[in-house]
Each structure stands twice: as C-alpha cells, then as structure tokens.
Amino acid sequence: MTQxxxxxxxxxxxxxxxxxxxTSFLEDWRPFISQFxxxxxxxxxxxxxxxxxxxxxxxxxxxxxxxxxxxSSSISSLFSGYSCRYFGxxxxxxxxxxxxxxxxxxxxxxxxxxVDIVVQHITNLKTPATPFFFNxxxxxxxxxxxxxxxxxxxxxxxxxxxxxCGLWLNLADYDAPTQxxxxxxxxxxxxxxxxxxxxxxxxxxxxxxxxxxxxxxxxALLPGFKLEKEGKIRWETVEDxxxxxxxxxxxDHLGFGVKSGLPYVWRKERGNPFDSLKKEWHGVKxxxxxxxFFQSFRFxxxxxxxxxxxxxxxxxxxxxxxxxxxxxARAADAMLEWLKVWNVVRSQQASEVS
Amino acid sequence: MTQxxxxxxxxxxxxxxxxxxxTSFLEDWRPFISQFxxxxxxxxxxxxxxxxxxxxxxxxxxxxxxxxxxxSSSISSLFSGYSCRYFGxxxxxxxxxxxxxxxxxxxxxxxxxxVDIVVQHITNLKTPATPFFFNxxxxxxxxxxxxxxxxxxxxxxxxxxxxxCGLWLNLADYDAPTQxxxxxxxxxxxxxxxxxxxxxxxxxxxxxxxxxxxxxxxxALLPGFKLEKEGKIRWETVEDxxxxxxxxxxxDHLGFGVKSGLPYVWRKERGNPFDSLKKEWHGVKxxxxxxxFFQSFRFxxxxxxxxxxxxxxxxxxxxxxxxxxxxxARAADAMLEWLKVWNVVRSQQASEVS
Numbered sequence: 001m002t003q004x005x006x007x008x009x010x011x012x013x014x015x016x017x018x019x020x021x022x023t024s025f026l027e028d029w030r031p032f033i034s035q036f037x038x039x040x041x042x043x044x045x046x047x048x049x050x051x052x053x054x055x056x057x058x059x060x061x062x063x064x065x066x067x068x069x070x071x072s073s074s075i076s077s078l079f080s081g082y083s084c085r086y087f088g089x090x091x092x093x094x095x096x097x098x099x100x101x102x103x104x105x106x107x108x109x110x111x112x113x114x115v116d117i118v119v120q121h122i123t124n125l126k127t128p129a130t131p132f133f134f135n136x137x138x139x140x141x142x143x144x145x146x147x148x149x150x151x152x153x154x155x156x157x158x159x160x161x162x163x164x165c166g167l168w169l170n171l172a173d174y175d176a177p178t179q180x181x182x183x184x185x186x187x188x189x190x191x192x193x194x195x196x197x198x199x200x201x202x203x204x205x206x207x208x209x210x211x212x213x214x215x216x217x218x219x220a221l222l223p224g225f226k227l228e229k230e231g232k233i234r235w236e237t238v239e240d241x242x243x244x245x246x247x248x249x250x251x252d253h254l255g256f257g258v259k260s261g262l263p264y265v266w267r268k269e270r271g272n273p274f275d276s277l278k279k280e281w282h283g284v285k286x287x288x289x290x291x292x293f294f295q296s297f298r299f300x301x302x303x304x305x306x307x308x309x310x311x312x313x314x315x316x317x318x319x320x321x322x323x324x325x326x327x328x329a330r331a332a333d334a335m336l337e338w339l340k341v342w343n344v345v346r347s348q349q350a351s352e353v354s
Numbered sequence: 355m356t357q358x359x360x361x362x363x364x365x366x367x368x369x370x371x372x373x374x375x376x377t378s379f380l381e382d383w384r385p386f387i388s389q390f391x392x393x394x395x396x397x398x399x400x401x402x403x404x405x406x407x408x409x410x411x412x413x414x415x416x417x418x419x420x421x422x423x424x425x426s427s428s429i430s431s432l433f434s435g436y437s438c439r440y441f442g443x444x445x446x447x448x449x450x451x452x453x454x455x456x457x458x459x460x461x462x463x464x465x466x467x468x469v470d471i472v473v474q475h476i477t478n479l480k481t482p483a484t485p486f487f488f489n490x491x492x493x494x495x496x497x498x499x500x501x502x503x504x505x506x507x508x509x510x511x512x513x514x515x516x517x518x519c520g521l522w523l524n525l526a527d528y529d530a531p532t533q534x535x536x537x538x539x540x541x542x543x544x545x546x547x548x549x550x551x552x553x554x555x556x557x558x559x560x561x562x563x564x565x566x567x568x569x570x571x572x573x574a575l576l577p578g579f580k581l582e583k584e585g586k587i588r589w590e591t592v593e594d595x596x597x598x599x600x601x602x603x604x605x606d607h608l609g610f611g612v613k614s615g616l617p618y619v620w621r622k623e624r625g626n627p628f629d630s631l632k633k634e635w636h637g638v639k640x641x642x643x644x645x646x647f648f649q650s651f652r653f654x655x656x657x658x659x660x661x662x663x664x665x666x667x668x669x670x671x672x673x674x675x676x677x678x679x680x681x682x683a684r685a686a687d688a689m690l691e692w693l694k695v696w697n698v699v700r701s702q703q704a705s706e707v708s
Contacts, residue, residue, distance in 0.1 A: 110464060133645065134557035136519060136614050137526060137541065144543055146536065149529040149588075150558025150595035152641045165490060172491060175503040182500065187491065189498055191547040198555035203488035204504025234503075241504035260490050287506045291487065 004126040006119060013118075014039045014088035014099040018081070018232050020048035027053060028105045032116050039088040041066075043232075044080055061087055070341045077334045078341070081230060082207065082237050083223040086338075089214070090345050096125060097221075098211040101234065104265040107169050110190050120263035121164045121211035124194055128158025129257020131199040139194040139259065158196075162217040162256035163247050166209035167191070171267040173206045175284060176235045179273035194261035199252050202294055205244020208234065209265045212247070216256055217306045219342050220247045224334030227286075227327065229279040233271035238283040242331065245294040250309040253299045282327075289324055293317070310339055358480040360473060367472075368393045368442035368453040372435070372586050374402035381407060382459045386470050393442040395420075397586075398434055415441055424695045431688045432695070435584060436561065436591050437577040440692075443568070444699050450479060451575075452565040455588065458619040461523050464544050474617035475518045475565035478548055482512025483611020485553040493548040493613065512550075516571040516610035517601050520563035521545075525621040527560045529638060530589045533627035548615035553606050556648055559598020562588065563619045566601070570610055571660045573696050574601045578688030581640075581681065583633040587625035592637040596685065599648040604663040607653045636681075643678055647671070664693055 013036050015022070022040070026033075037057050042050055044063035052058065066079050066087055079087045085099055098121050107115045127141035133155050140147045140156070147156055172187035197203050212221055225242030251258050297316065303309045314335035321328035367390050369376070376394070380387075391411050396404055398417035406412065420433050420441055433441045439453055452475050461469045481495035487509050494501045494510070501510055526541035551557050566575055579596030605612050651670065657663045668689035675682035 134551050134555050134614070136521065136557055136560065137543075138545060142543075144539065145541065146526070146528055146532055146539065148558045149527050149532075149560065150592060150598075150641060152645045153638060154642055155645075167490065172500070173503050174500055178500055178503075185498065185500065187499065189491075189496075189546055191492060191545055192543055193545040193547060195549075197488050198552050200554055201488050201552035203490055204502045206490065206502065206504070238504060244504075260488070284507060287504060288508055291506045291509075 004123045006122055008035055010095045011036050011118065011122065012039050012088075012092040012094040012097050013037070014041070014085055014092065014097055015102055016082060016085035016088070016099075017042045017046065017050055018102055020046055021051040022102060023051050023053050025102050026056065030055070031114070032106065032118055036118065037094070039091060041079075041084040041088045043084045044075055059091070061091060069345065074337055074341065077226065077330065078223045078338060081232055082234070083226065083239050085207065086221065086223040089218065089221050090342060092214055093349055095213060095215050096122060096211060097214050099207065100265055101208045101267075103268050103270050104168070104209060105268065107264040107266040110192065115263045117166060117209070117263040117265065121166065124164035124259045124262075125161050125211060125213050127161065129161040129196040129259055130155065130158045131196050131252070131257045134198055138261070139196065142194055159255050159257050160213070160216060161259055162213050162251045163205070163258045164211045165205055165258065165260040166211070166263045166265060167261065168208055168267045169264050171269050173208055174235065176273045176276040176279070177281070177284065179235055180277055183273065190264060191261065194259050196257045196259050197248070202245060202248055202291065203260065204241050205247065207240030207243070208267065209263070217247055217250060217254075219307045219310050219339065220250045222246060222310060222335055222338045224331045224338060225327070226330070226334070227279065227283050229282070231276070231279065233276055235271070235273065236276045236279050238286070241287070242290070245290065246310065246313055249294055249297050249313070250306055253303065253309060254306065286325060286327065289321060289328075293321055307339060307342070310335055358477045360476055362389055364449045365390050365472065365476065366393050366442075366446040366448040366451050367391070368395070368439055368446065368451055369456055370436060370439035370442070370453070371396045371400065371404055372456055374400055375405040376456060377405050377407050379456050380410065384409070385468070386460060386472055390472065391448070393445060395433075395438040395442040397438045398429055413445070415445060423699065428691050428695065431580065431684065432577045432692060435586060436588070437580065437593050439561065440575065440577040443572065443575050444696060446568055447703055449567060449569050450476060450565060451568050453561065454619055455562045455621075457622050457624050458522070458563060459622065461618040461620040464546065469617045471520060471563070471617040471619065475520065478518035478613045478616075479515050479565060479567050481515065483515040483550040483613055484509065484512045485550050485606070485611045488552055492615070493550065496548055513609050513611050514567070514570060515613055516567050516605045517559070517612045518565045519559055519612065519614040520565070520617045520619060521615065522562055522621045523618050525623050527562055528589065530627045530630040530633070531635070531638065533589055534631055537627065544618060545615065548613050550611045550613050551602070556599060556602055556645065557614065558595050559601065561594030561597070562621065563617070571601055571604060573661045573664050573693065574604045576600060576664060576689055576692045578692060579681070579685045580688070581633065581637050583636070585630070585633065587630055589625070589627065590630045590633050590637075592640070595641070596644070599644065600664065600667055603648055603651050603667070604660055607657065607663060608660065640679060640681065643675060643682075647675055661693060661696070664689055
C-alpha cells in the first residue's frame with residue numbers, strides 16, 4: 001500500500017465495553033494498539049467493574065462520567081448499549097478515531113499474517129478517495145495498483161477520505177433473520193481490496209470496525225436511532241446503519257469520500273439469532289422508510305459543515321418521518337441533543353487548552 | 355458461488371484476431387471453451403491467413419464476410435483493429451456473448467486453480483445485480499456471502515445483470531502514460547470479489563475480458579469511437595471505454611445492472627508504451643469531454659430499448675460534442691451506421707429462421 005506516516009498522537013482508539021472482562025480482547029490487540037491512546041466507554045447499563053490489563057494508555061469513561069457531561073436524562077437516548085461508543089467519539093480530541101466492537105479479534109490475511117488494522121485504516125483515511133468514477137482495479141492508492149485506462153485524469157487527485165469501513169471474517173454482520181436462516185454460514189472470503197463507495201450510493205455502514213477523520217465529519221458519527229427492544233447483540237441494533245447514512249450523505253454533500261473493504265477483523269459468536277428475531281424485524285421494516293428518505297435527501301447550500309448538515313437532517317427527519325413511527329421523532333430529537341452536547345464538550349476542551 | 359446452469363447453446367465466445375497465429379491462444383483456452391460455439395473475427399487489416407488448431411466449433415469471419423454484410427465503406431469506421439470484435443457481436447445469435455482479447459491466457463486463483471471464465475461470467479450474468487444500494491460484502495449472490503445487516507429487503511431481489519466486466523492479472527489495463535511511467539508495475543493482486551457497479555456511477559469498461567446479455571443490451575456494445583492514430587495495442591484504444599459508457603448509462607436507464615470483478619485473465623505483454631505515448635494522449639484528453647457528457651446524460655421516456663437509447667445518445671453526441679472534436683461527430687455517425695447494420699443482420703437472421 002502507499003506508505004503513509006502513522007503519527008501516534010493523531011489517533012484515538014475507542015472501545016465500547018459491552019462486556020466487563022476486556023482482558024483477552026485487549027491482549028489479542030496489544031501488538032497493534034498498545035502504542036496509541038485508548039478510550040474505553042463502559043456501557044452505562046453494565047453494572048460490573050471493568051477488567052482491564054496493564055500496559056495501556058487508557059481513559060475509561062463510566063456512567064458517572066457520562067452523567068457529569070451530558071446529564072442523566074440524555075444517557076438512555078444517546079449513550080446506552082452499543083451506542084456508548086459515541087461518548088468516546090465525543091471525548092476524543094484526535095484527528096482520527098478507530099473503533100472496533102469488543103467481540104472482535106485480529107484477523108489473518110491470505111498469507112497468514114496478522115492484519116494491522118491501524119495501519120490499514122489510517123492509510124485508507126490519509127490517501128484520497130475517488131467517489132466520482134469507479135476504478136475497476138479498486139482503490140488506486142493501494143500498493144501495486146493504479147487508475148485503469150479510461151479513468152479521467154481530472155478526477156485522479158480525488159477528495160479527502162472521511163470514513164473507512166472495515167469488514168469481518170467468521171461471523172458476518174447479517175441481520176437476525178439472515179443469521180437465523182443460515183446459522184452455519186460464516187464469512188470466509190478474504191477480499192484483498194479497498195474501494196471508494198461512489199457518490200450518491202448508500203451502503204449499510206457497520207460500526208463493528210470503522211475509522212474516521214473526526215475533524216472532517218466528527219459530528220456526523222452520531223447516536224440516536226435506537227430500537228425500543230434492542231439488546232446487547234449487534235444484529236439487534238441499527239444505530240450504526242443510521243449514523244452511516246448520515247455520514248455518507250454528508251460526505252457526498254461536503255465533497256469527501258467513504259471507503260470500504262480492508263482491514264478485516266475476526267468476529268466471535270455472541271447471542272442466539274432466534275431470540276433476537278422478534279426485536280430485529282422492527283429495524284428491518286424501518287429500513288424501508290429511511291433508505292428512500294436518505295436517497296432523496298438534498299442539503300441546502302447553507303449547510304457547509306458536518307454540524308450544519310446533521311441539524312438539517314434532524315429537522316427533515318422530524319418533519320417528514322416523525323409521524324410514520326415514533327422512533328424517527330426520537331432519533332431527530334437525539335440528533336439535536338447530540339449536537340448540543342458536541343458543542344458543550346468542544347467548548348470545554350477549547351477552554352482547557354487555552 | 356450460486357450454482358447456475360450453463361447451457362452451451364446459449365453462449366457465443368467471440369475472439370478478435372489481431373494476430374494471425376491463434377494456436378497457443380486457443381490451446382491455452384481449450385479446456386474451458388472447446389464445448390462452446392466460437393466466433394473468430396479476423397482484423398480486416400491483417401493480411402496473413404489465420405492459424406487455428408482443430409477440434410473447435412468455430413465460425414471465422416474475414417474481411418470479405420464483413421464487406422458482404424456491411425459494404426466496404428463502413429469497415430474502417432466500424433470493424434477495423436480491435437473493433438473487429440463488434441462484427442462478432444453482430445453475427446451472434448446467442449443470449450450470452452463472452453469476449454476476450456487474443457493476448458490473454460487463463461489465470462489462476464489464489465488456490466492455484468485455473469479460473470473458468472465461462473462459469474464465472476455466466477454466473478455473474480444469470481444472478482441478479484444490485485445497483486441501488488452497495489453491499490459491503492460485495493455480490494450477495496456469490497457463494498458464502500449474503501446481504502449485510504441494514505440492506506433493505508425491498509432491494510434484495512435485484513435486477514437483471516446486463517454486463518459482466520472481468521479483470522486482468524500481470525499486465526494491467528493502464529493507459530500509455532501510466533504504463534510508460536510504471537513499466538515494472540504489474541497487477542498481482544487477486545481480488546476475490548464481484549460487485550455491482552452502483553447506478554449512476556460510471557467506470558472505464560475494458561473490452562479485454564467481458565461478457566454480456568445480448569438480448570438485453572446487444573446494440574449497446576457498439577464500435578464507433580476510434581482515435582485517428584490508434585494502432586494494434588490495447589492502450590492506444592478507447593473504443594471499449596466508449597461502448598462501456600453507453601452500456602452503463604443505458605443499463606441504468608432500462609433498469610439493468612453491471613458487475614465488475616471476477617473472473618480474471620492473465621495478460622501477456624505486447625507493444626512498447628513509449629511508442630504509443632503520442633497517440634494515446636488524444637484519447638486521454640477526450641475523456642475529459644466525454645465523461646461529463648455521459649454523467650449528465652438523461653434519456654427521454656420514449657427510449658425503452660437499448661436500440662432507442664443508442665440512437666438518442668448518438669444524436670446528442672452529434673449535437674453537443676460534434677463541434678468540440680471531429681472524432682465525436684464520426685463516433686455519432688458510426689453509432690447510427692451500426693444501428694442500421696444491426697437491424698439488417700437481425701432481419702436477415704429472422705428470415706433465415708422462418
């Protein structure tokens with residue numbers, strides 16, 4: 001791949017602790033993340049004390065920290081369950097944030113080498129994205145590849161990459177119905193590629209293994225879309241899908257790119273898809289409403305920052321989707337609440353620096 | 355991959371003979387193509403007799419056949435050089451056409467198995483395409499994969515796939531400047547994936563290794579965009595890029611999909627990129643005009659077949675690009691000429707059947 005410099009001071013690794021014992025998780029990842037600053041956010045619903053091995057540079061945030069920052073009223077709408085990770089995004093002061101679910105282990109590539117997710121994510125983010133024309137040999141900024149004959153030269157410099165979506169081996173990120181139907185189907189196909197998802201194309205962004213440029217689109221990685229019966233199982237959640245739609249339409253509007261593909265992580269099994277089936281269908285049905293909404297969304301010219309864009313989406317969600325299902329009205333409120341909290345924390349951090 | 359049935363009677367394999375000795379080419383491919391009907395079109399500029407080994411079911415078309423069908427006046431604008439393949443597309447009466455350049459050999463996959471391009475291309479064409487939403491685990495109809503959590507159920511049935519664009523190992527399909535600059539850069543990355551190129555996204559379709567559903571978009575795989583100084587080297591041509599833009603916008607309009615990725619072929623070196631540099635820049639410059647043209651192209655509602663669509667594009671090319679560069683006016687004329695020839699051959703074939 002293109003050689004990019006990795007500056008340890010530019011990177012935060014955010015882990016949402018859904019389970020209390022992080023020992024094996026952190027030991028597995030130690031070779032790749034011990035030199036970076038870690039932000040661990042404990043799910044406020046989790047009562048037990050976290051178990052964290054020594055030798056890491058970590059800030060841990062617990063329920064009391066979240067309450068102190070945002071008040072207790074906003075906790076459940078913004079930062080409970082899988083969404084506690086967003087509190088870590090909020091507290092980060094680094095340019096790049098990398099986030100992986102706590103049931104993931106490092107994966108191996110096809111040569112049997114352990115995948116360094118930090119190097120790959122940061123390479124994805126530091127090299128340009130090419131959303132305006134598809135390159136058939138995938139990301140032209142990967143090692144050993146280039147723009148294919150016929151690729152317009154005027155589009156070869158690309159645009160800044162805002163989001164890097166990594167993938168998963170073993171347990172794939174299917175919804176509960178698919179997981180229930182094909183229980184033995186694991187993902188074993190290592191696709192050795194990164195690509196820019198084209199402009200105006202939406203995708204299901206998974207929060208399992210992502211990285212983003214916080215300075216470009218920080219406020220767009222937001223919590224808010226929470227299903228009433230969602231539990232502590234990935235396939236019961238859609239918060240990341242919603243945040244992903246926001247990031248993608250905002251990136252399209254602001255002229256940034258989104259990449260998908262490498263790096264992979266290895267996902268261990270957790271939960272029983274049959275138990276989740278009843279809960280998950282609500283999310284599945286809601287996708288049918290929200291995809292056309294995001295596909296047809298057009299920003300006003302006045303929205304020139306990620307923050308402006310989030311505000312505009314939230315208002316439109318309230319107006320156009322609010323009456324369809326109460327979950328949409330709640331999402332809109334949560335997004336506006338998130339923006340308030342975002343600004344409070346930003347100004348606190350600014351005053352600490354000065 | 356999804357098990358599809360391969361019906362030998364539905365498939366034509368079209369080879370443009372740019373070189374006269376096809377012995378090693380056909381021997382290399384024999385295990386994969388000997389059971390299918392082959393159409394070999396000899397480049398009308400090629401004077402030597404073709405060398406073709408026995409044991410194949412082949413129709414060979416030479417200059418005299420082309421003249422008899424289209425008259426001598428249209429040969430140079432439609433069917434000379436790499437474009438002679440389009441005469442094979444014209445003569446085919448099968449549902450599926452597969453076409454590979456005569457400097458390609460079968461490739462090996464990452465397990466060392468020879469790639470069966472027929473099975474892979476036909477699988478790509480017979481399984482649905484999903485152009486309206488990007489699936490992060492690539493083509494959900496490939497073996498062992500599926501739609502990722504968050505993929506709308508209403509879009510999971512997909513649309514018919516019209517075009518399958520395969521890739522190349524070893525000599526990549528770069529333009530002459532890139533090839534000259536990075537002479538030692540070969541493509542060694544085997545990306546084990548197929549994906550649908552999203553709706554409204556253009557791409558540089560390469561004619562080196564493609565397959566298409568002739569019944570869906572036959573008339574759109576057309577010759578016409580010919581550079582004045584183009585020679586017998588792939589990187590000097592852009593005819594396939596132009597045809598690919600036509601197919602893509604037409605597929606988008608008619609509700610078909612285009613896939614890219616597997617299968618790979620192995621390309622041998624041919625030609626010296628330095629010699630081609632002077633010629634190629636014209637094509638490179640023209641891309642800057644034609645990409646915005648195709649990106650902004652909107653069909654009228656009256657265009658409901660591939661043929662209607664080709665006609666509409668040709669007229670718009672003449673009107674909007676014709677004065678920019680004479681090559682565009684010639685391309686528009688060639689496209690209209692092609693449509694005439696297409697209809698003549700179709701009605702001849704129909705009268706032969708009845």
